[in-house]
Amino acid sequence: MKWEDLAKELTQPTDSKIVLLVMDGLGGLPVNGFTELKLPINRIWTKRLERGICGVTDPVFMGITPGSGPAHLAIFGYDPLYYQLGRGILEAMGTGVEVGREDVVARGNFATLKDGIVVDRRAGRISTEENIRLCAFLNQTIQEIDGVKFSFYSGKEHRFVLKITGPGLSDALTDADPQKEGKPPVPATAVAPEAEFTAAVINKFLERLKPVLKNEPKANYALLRGFSKFPSHLPPMTEIYNFKPAAIANYPMYRGLTRLLGMDVLNVGPETEEIFSVLEKNYDRYNFFYLHFKKTDSAGEDGRYEDKIKAIEEIDRFIPRLWALQPDVLVITSDHSTPAVLKSHSWHPNPFVLVSATAAPDEVEHFTERECAKGRLGRFPSLHIMPLMLAHALKLKKYGA
């Protein structure tokens, strides 16, 4: 029996509240003996978390470095090896495109076509301003084909996102991209019978592009890759967990993902303080809160070790406010590690703490990777975070008799 089915059977509505703070890319590696969670900085935190149990989590399994998509799916209780998010979906979410469960999205490149041959797959890397103008023009000119709505979202330089909306769309399509220059364009091909209508619509669109863009010196055509849809077999959180969830996230990808998972996505600005004031304002309206903090990951990705420490210190100041709300379950962890020394996501496990009246506290005194690894929760898959939070919030009934 899968966790999703078990959850549907076992979760019960209660008033208890869960607050999950994900500090993106929090886990790090030592520089001169100290990771970014170096001891001196988290005194407030540690004091407030004395009722906690600690552990470290693996987002996928040992050794696997996850992207933000799979890492978050795991935290929300969805097996990231079973539910896969397509490239197009992630690109669209990262660009801030609102993707619906039935929409198909693709990554687009403006390209140069000459005498029926793709001579430049990136249209000479046109400027982003040009791209914005072209997308606005296409949004006006090609609004709909065969009942399917077309929307264009400009990215950097030659890149854009195409979203198509309508009934009966499928993402079982090959790329409409010859992959190399000096070749003619290739149509999108359906790899499953249910995608034949979508393939036909996409290919009609590609044909219409030619006259529409014929006066453009460089960007007179487009290539489309990574057609994808949100996994249709992925049940929304609201269907399986019997709670009312809200996401407090500022970055498009996390907003897009949580919206597709069925959470209410609350508006929050870029300032760290806002995460907590939005939580406070909406505290009575929901019983599950996902708080996303991005700065730890950004600093890690850029290799800014000191800035990552500062980002952690920034959060540390707000822990008393978090604690003042007295949530029944408070979890602080990361989706994946982003050690500044690696300047990238990594496979290292995430520090994890859970604070709850039903947690028999352990003896961990400092919230660091090394200390958390000695915690009573041991090392466990991120996939078990959700059942653990629900259990401690007394939202899970007994399994079997």
Added chain:
Amino acid sequence: MKWEDLAKELTQPTDSKIVLLVMDGLGGLPVNGFTELKLPINRIWTKRLERGICGVTDPVFMGITPGSGPAHLAIFGYDPLYYQLGRGILEAMGTGVEVGREDVVARGNFATLKDGIVVDRRAGRISTEENIRLCAFLNQTIQEIDGVKFSFYSGKEHRFVLKITGPGLSDALTDADPQKEGKPPVPATAVAPEAEFTAAVINKFLERLKPVLKNEPKANYALLRGFSKFPSHLPPMTEIYNFKPAAIANYPMYRGLTRLLGMDVLNVGPETEEIFSVLEKNYDRYNFFYLHFKKTDSAGEDGRYEDKIKAIEEIDRFIPRLWALQPDVLVITSDHSTPAVLKSHSWHPNPFVLVSATAAPDEVEHFTERECAKGRLGRFPSLHIMPLMLAHALKLKKYGA
């Protein structure tokens, strides 16, 4: 490859003996800093267990609170998410009904039928004495239908258990229960072709009930729910482990379950001492012993913290006798936790110790939840207890060359 298949291939008969003492619901939560396993009380125990390795176990996975059925299946090496025990089976076992592998059981309610309408689903909650009289009457009056034997076992008030015995029975049936009062009775319906014979027999029985009970003022009909059979794909322990197992358990559910798993169930009275004297008397006849101690769970369920401590102390006195037998492997653990503060089963992991000449002892000095969590076995699924015990008893051959 599943563990059951691996076990069949790898287990070898040896004279070595395994004693598994399951202290039901042993794991707890702290009250004033100490769980029910508080340090001062288990001195004898600790001394005797100095050759042990410790750990903590999750019956299903983190966060899941199991019933006794799934929790015991896991300890015996059966994945509790794969092998599910129906409600009827568990109710029957709990009532002390001897259920065979081919039998179908159901939970029954005596009910009141008036003008073809179920007017009281509980027959006015007749007394248990009435119930006993009715079941005795039915056992005499309706012994058999179409070659299928009918047996009735009275429970409390209006509740009874029906067991039907015969070849070709299936439990793929819907409830014969309109669920609400003011509706006519509903027949059992086969949800798979192989259950059509069983459905027909059950419905003939329900028709026969009407004339048979027509003079009863309240209990003139019956509703049947939760038709279930022991999972037919579950292989008995004797088929996969190559050992001779005995269960020393006093409570019906544990006796019923272990009998269905193929163990010899020895008679034992309610006194704690008897567990150990029955073990001693039968020590030469078997090489695997499951000892079940219920008082820890009962006290936990009732919230009797001090009584749970006393129950543990009671067992503590007999540890020297257990140890005097010099079993090759001795394991003491629980099926699930039952913290007195929660008055219910919980998801917290079980303390676990294994004593054996091949166990490199760890530094755990006290058998408590917190100390066990620091043991060398770490945190692991209960499903691995059986392979671990077999290994330390040298009953498992090498896997692969």
